[in-house]
Amino acid sequence: MEPELIVNVLLTIATASTPLLIAAMGELVVERSGVLNLGVEGMMVVGAVCGFGGAALSGNPWLGVLAGVCGGVLASLLFGVLTLSIATNQVATGLSLTLLGLGVSGLLGESFVGQAGTKLSAVDLGPLSDLPIIGRLLFGQDPLFYISLLLVAVVSWVLFRTRAGLILRAVGDSHDSAHALGISVVKIRYAAVAFGGACAGLAGAHLSLVYTTQWVENMTAGRGWIALALVVFASWRPWRVLAGAYLFGGVTIGQLHAQAFGVAVPSQLLSALPYLATIVVLVLISRNRRLTLLNTPACLGQPFVPHR
Amino acid sequence: MAFELVKRPMPSRLFAALSPLIAFTLTLLAGALLFQLQGVDPISGLYTYFIEPLTETWSLHELAIKAAPLILIAVGLALCYLSNNWNIGAEGQFILGGIVGSALPVLFPAFANSATLPTMLALGALGGACFALIPAYLKNRFNTNEILTSLMLVYVAQLLLDWLVRGPWRDPAGFGFPQTRAFGDFALLPAINDAAGRAHWGVAFAVIAALALWWLLRSTRTGFEIRVVGASPRAGAFAGFSEKRLTLFVFAVSGGLAGLAGIIEVSGTIGQLQPAISPGYGFTAIIVAFLGRLNPLGIVAAGTVLALTYLGGEAAQMSLGLSDKAVRVFQGLLLFFVLATDTLIHYQLRRSGDKHGA
Numbered sequence: 001m002e003p004e005l006i007v008n009v010l011l012t013i014a015t016a017s018t019p020l021l022i023a024a025m026g027e028l029v030v031e032r033s034g035v036l037n038l039g040v041e042g043m044m045v046v047g048a049v050c051g052f053g054g055a056a057l058s059g060n061p062w063l064g065v066l067a068g069v070c071g072g073v074l075a076s077l078l079f080g081v082l083t084l085s086i087a088t089n090q091v092a093t094g095l096s097l098t099l100l101g102l103g104v105s106g107l108l109g110e111s112f113v114g115q116a117g118t119k120l121s122a123v124d125l126g127p128l129s130d131l132p133i134i135g136r137l138l139f140g141q142d143p144l145f146y147i148s149l150l151l152v153a154v155v156s157w158v159l160f161r162t163r164a165g166l167i168l169r170a171v172g173d174s175h176d177s178a179h180a181l182g183i184s185v186v187k188i189r190y191a192a193v194a195f196g197g198a199c200a201g202l203a204g205a206h207l208s209l210v211y212t213t214q215w216v217e218n219m220t221a222g223r224g225w226i227a228l229a230l231v232v233f234a235s236w237r238p239w240r241v242l243a244g245a246y247l248f249g250g251v252t253i254g255q256l257h258a259q260a261f262g263v264a265v266p267s268q269l270l271s272a273l274p275y276l277a278t279i280v281v282l283v284l285i286s287r288n289r290r291l292t293l294l295n296t297p298a299c300l301g302q303p304f305v306p307h308r
Numbered sequence: 309m310a311f312e313l314v315k316r317p318m319p320s321r322l323f324a325a326l327s328p329l330i331a332f333t334l335t336l337l338a339g340a341l342l343f344q345l346q347g348v349d350p351i352s353g354l355y356t357y358f359i360e361p362l363t364e365t366w367s368l369h370e371l372a373i374k375a376a377p378l379i380l381i382a383v384g385l386a387l388c389y390l391s392n393n394w395n396i397g398a399e400g401q402f403i404l405g406g407i408v409g410s411a412l413p414v415l416f417p418a419f420a421n422s423a424t425l426p427t428m429l430a431l432g433a434l435g436g437a438c439f440a441l442i443p444a445y446l447k448n449r450f451n452t453n454e455i456l457t458s459l460m461l462v463y464v465a466q467l468l469l470d471w472l473v474r475g476p477w478r479d480p481a482g483f484g485f486p487q488t489r490a491f492g493d494f495a496l497l498p499a500i501n502d503a504a505g506r507a508h509w510g511v512a513f514a515v516i517a518a519l520a521l522w523w524l525l526r527s528t529r530t531g532f533e534i535r536v537v538g539a540s541p542r543a544g545a546f547a548g549f550s551e552k553r554l555t556l557f558v559f560a561v562s563g564g565l566a567g568l569a570g571i572i573e574v575s576g577t578i579g580q581l582q583p584a585i586s587p588g589y590g591f592t593a594i595i596v597a598f599l600g601r602l603n604p605l606g607i608v609a610a611g612t613v614l615a616l617t618y619l620g621g622e623a624a625q626m627s628l629g630l631s632d633k634a635v636r637v638f639q640g641l642l643l644f645f646v647l648a649t650d651t652l653i654h655y656q657l658r659r660s661g662d663k664h665g666a
Contacts, residue, residue, distance in 0.1 A: 078644070082647060082648055086313065086648060086651040086655075087313060087655065088647040088648060088650065088651055089647065089650075091394055091455070092389075092598060092643075092647055093644075095396060095594060095643075096595070096640060096643035096644050097644075099591060099595065099636070099639065099640040099643060100636075100637065100640025100641060100643070100644060101640075102636060102640075103634075103635075103636025103638075103639065103640045104636075104637055106636055107631055107633040107634055107636075107637055110633055221463075222459070222460070222463050225456060225459050225460065228456060229453075229456045229460075232456070266471045266475055268468070268470050268471035268474075269467065269468075269471060271467050272463065272464045272467045272468070275460040275461075275463045275464050276464060279452075279456075279457050279460050279461070282446075282453060282456055282457060283446055283450045286451045286452045287451060287452075289451045292451060305313050305655070306312070307315075
């Protein structure tokens with residue numbers, strides 16, 4: 001293959017992987033705090049419609065990004081109020097957030113369907129970006145690509161190298177002990193949930209401002225769920241999420257190229273590959289029950305009601 | 309915070325009965341607000357949505373047609389959720405039931421006699437059950453999260469259906485439209501009372517399934533096991549109940565019912581396979597299951613309410629020019645409110661600082 005073609009493939013893989021990475025990074029922090037938010041898909045699709053709308057109405061894609069983040073945070077706080085303040089079942093509430101998010105985004109985005117969007121333009125560092133081969137890969141991608149990598153580094157550092165990270169993990173592993181130490185479990189979890197919402201919203205905005213610059217109903221197409229699977233796959237470790245996201249981006253783009261090259265397999269079956277790959281990967285990673293138990297935040301999914 | 313939650317010594321029976329009603333009222337209020345925002349008079353909006361479909365015979369039939377699949381799927385899901393098995397892939401099981409059941413009239417149109425329809429229904433249920441057993445088996449054997457696997461299989465089922473109706477199963481005489489040949493009379497589920505409206509025998513299946521599962525949960529050992537394992541897996545283990553066997557059972561039942569609903573929809577309402585055979589019944593049924601308090605009889609009522617939102621959505625789109633997208637918002641809000649008010653069953657709200665009972 002020509003180097004030019006390889007560069008193009010790698011660039012598309014990065015673009016396909018970035019939203020998965022951002023959303024999964026947010027969910028990782030949420031789950032580390034002991035909360036299982038199954039509403040990633042819903043928050044992401046709200047982020048996508050807010051991102052598209054914000055950019056279309058203001059003409060500035062960065063305001064779109066901001067709107068996407070705000071949409072994600074608002075959606076996540078809805079989940080937070082229910083699960084954290086009034087202790088509802090997290091699985092059911094997360095599901096309802098996804099259903100509500102899909103509905104609300106469909107309604108909000110009705111006038112955007114078929115409208116041309118605004119693209120968040122790629123970084124241009126002049127001569128650096130013009131370097132052969134590595135120029136576009138390292139210095140010429142969309143800004144959210146760099147933010148996603150930064151996010152991995154920052155989350156990893158905060159979680160394992162700072163006091164705040166220690167507190168977050170303590171809350172996720174034993175909320176009763178954390179409460180006894182005087183840590184406000186509910187406040188920490190609110191912060192984590194809001195961070196997860198911001199990330200999911202940002203990931204959604206990436207979909208409607210970078211990946212495809214248009215609004216299509218249900219455009220997340222299960223990516224929020226794949227992000228959830230990535231967190232399990234990564235056994236709640238940030239750098240493994242990075243690897244997982246790029247693996248899935250690779251599968252997604254690989255099947256698209258296979259379709260373009262006219263491989264003698266029906267396109268629908270190729271399109272099913274990322275979903276099937278998710279199942280296979282989950283099976284491989286979960287089969288060691290002891291290791292899974294060891295890695296899972298011990299209080300994941302359990303409601304916490306402070307008592308005096 | 310201005311209030312705190314205090315656990316009740318016993319779940320409140322009052323709020324167990326009231327919470328779906330409170331949730332529905334809150335949804336109506338939110339709906340009124342939504343109408344107001346869209347510049348529609350809230351009263352006439354709510355009337356069109358929730359009352360008008362109940363005033364004519366033909367629309368009551370349509371209501372039954374939409375409630376049937378919701379009830380069939382939701383009673384199965386209730387078994388799953390009661391036993392802590394999170395099957396959220398009913399949409400996929402519904403589609404697969406539609407596909408497998410349709411194999412007979414599509415591939416063997418010459419096989420047309422009184423055995424055709426029963427065979428199709430059995431195949432549909434079998435297809436849905438087998439599809440649901442995949443996440444159940446993976447959960448038992450490899451400890452895989454069933455929420456994620458069952459959901460991923462929804463996309464696989466949708467793509468499979470899309471491929472079949474555009475590819476190998478496309479009607480050769482269909483001018484290239486992505487649909488299978490129209491089913492013959494023997495492959496169509498007849499209406500209960502042709503003169504009155506379209507409601508077909510699937511409605512009867514839904515009621516029978518609800519009654520059967522109500523009885524199963526209430527009066528059989530399996531039902532008891534489901535409730536014990538759901539309330540406390542440890543207690544179930546001490547009692548010698550096999551959680552794995554139960555997981556296979558509830559997934560098979562719920563997948564089978566979803567598959568049955570799928571083939572009923574295809575043979576009773578649509579009459580052929582097409583790229584989309586469900587307006588999200590499998591997901592809406594999750595809301596139905598919770599609104600019905602995971603009780604099969606409650607689910608019959610809840611399924612009717614949710615069917616009403618579909619019907620009201622169509623009516624409001626035609627007569628008021630409201631977006632049909634509002635339906636999904638209503639449904640999502642309803643589930644949110646149900647879950648929120650459910651808290652009152654197990655907890656009391658107290659003003660912070662009030663030391664009574666603390």
